Amino acid sequence: MQSSIPTTPGLGKILMLVLARDLRLAVRHWDQVLQPLIFFVIVTTLFPLAISPALDELRKISPGVVWVAAMLSSLLALESLFRPDVEDGTMEQWVLSGQPLSLLLLAKTLTHWLLTGLPLVLMAPIVGTALGMPQSVWPVLVATLALGTGSLSVLGAIGAALTVSVRRGSVLLALLVLPLEMPVLIFGARAVDLAMHGEPVAGPLNLLAALLLFFVSLGPFAMAAAMRISVES
């Protein structure tokens, strides 16, 4: 039997396979991919309606509004991260594939970020402008969101892996994930705020990058451990 032991594909190859598969699935269901983005825009629209149409007032809270909306939208998108795969049994095959599960799940999270996080990052300047944010802070806004939503995706993926087998787990997911994400919100939103006041933002940006590195390097192990528990049921 030894001769038939399959040679395993390399890690880069696995990454490409997962990416290709999930992108293909997303193309066939692009409406679901768009939903978190639409949600993001709608939430930011609520603030002028609830507070004031005066751009001067909105400008003060615009970094916070954009960041909170981004956080909620990324939370909403997590529902589609693992649940379909766990429900149709494909996740079980990943667990039993003999490949490092942490890597497979990281690849999946990366694809998910490309589909739900990246559009949000690109949409943010438009939304920010509508809230009176000056054009000069666009680079900082995009940079904080690009770094920050990555961290949100990894933390969210840990929560999603923990709650995926729980019925009606989405409220629970928010309860678990939001407190963990608060530091990211603090650094992200405050950095944009500092930039609007013309102050240096290298500090919080570096911290955001450090957090992203930290979460990406350790998070996948937590995801894999959580997923093994979730596929038990």
Add this chain to the structure above:
Amino acid sequence: MWLWFHKLSSPPYAYRTAGLMRPWLFWPAILLMVIGAVGGLVLAPEDYQQKDAFRIIYVHVPSASLSLMIYTIMAVAAGVGIIWRIKLAHAVAAACAPIGAWFTVATLVTGSIYGKPMWGTWWEWDPRLTSELILLFLYLGYMALRASFDDTQRADRASAILAIVGVVNVPIVKYSVVWWNSLHQGPSISKLAAPSIEGSMLWPLLIMMLAFILYFGAVLCDRLRGEILRRERNASWLSESLASS
């Protein structure tokens, strides 16, 4: 040493040990609490700035330290449980969570009672209070996750992962909150901490601290016994010991 550890981790032995230890923790805790209360509320002089209001630190500061300490103990117990597959460690973690959450609530309540005379509001976004609030959310999330699994074993392992992720995050939360707060008012004297207070104010605080730790130990013994009973409700040793008593 290892043998002792193994023996302790057997549920009947742990159940009995916790029962034996409990009074030795509980009564000294009460005694020390009385001494500390007299020392803090009567003997200690009043603060020249904060008047009598500062005296709430004798409850607030020990609660705050314990809320954080218990979270760490919980995460370590959960880690031991998941790595060495020791069920008793999971039971300890499960027993810790509600106690820690209550200490966190106590910290928040005493903090806001202190805030009314000092700042004129019931709530101030002080860095310590803010991070305590986030800590409370972490406790609540942990307990909610535990409650959402029917199977105790899965609840144990899933919540253990969350506890470990949470404890890694606690310093990040702490640091980010301090940074966030410093943007607004600059580093001021931490309002609720006890900076360089004189001896007559300090010793009751240390006594109270010890009293709270012992009290936590006593409550933990109680809750652990309850947790063991719940988990071992079908085990033979339990029905035997019930029959003999």
Add this chain to the structure above:
Amino acid sequence: MLAQVAATSPQPQLEARAVHLWRGEKHLLRGVSFALYSGELLQVVGPNGVGKTSLLRCVAGLLPTESGEIVWQGRQLPEGRDEFHRELAYLAHVNGLKSDLTALENLHFGVSIRRPVTTEELRETLQVLHVEACADLPVRALSAGQKRRVALARIMLTRAALWILDEPITNLDKAGIALFEARIAEHMRAGGMILTAAHQLLLQGQPGVRTLELR
């Protein structure tokens, strides 16, 4: 060459020793033991709810056992878990197919994360199971029996030594069952092993075919 291994191998490849499992309040598996040698088919039988699926999931490493050992080629799991999983093909009640992908795309992904594979090979296997016409259809458009055949094609394509199949012939028609029995016999001749949970026994009376009854 593989048949020789089967004939001369004295050691069990897969062994379960006194496996106990609790599900909530229920003591499901009470000391289940079995050994599986190269070229054997072991069918786990018993009434519904007796723990057939749980036993299979324990052996596959999806469920942790309460006590007892699962030993693969002399190593007690979870030691060497990844190596074990590379030689294991597991089919659950659900087919594990994405309904938005075509049969071919499903197989391509499912096999490629384990070993390199060509599209021709995938098509050939589909042909063996008489579902070549479904290759380019999205799985949602297939009938239940066709889906099961595609799922079985994945098991065959992984070239794993050990197949663990939970009710493999669910939804298969008579012709499908006959086709599948032939593939099982071929796998056994090549020295492979199969562990199934079954209501309906396959290859009854053939050499190397055994049953394990759970009570």
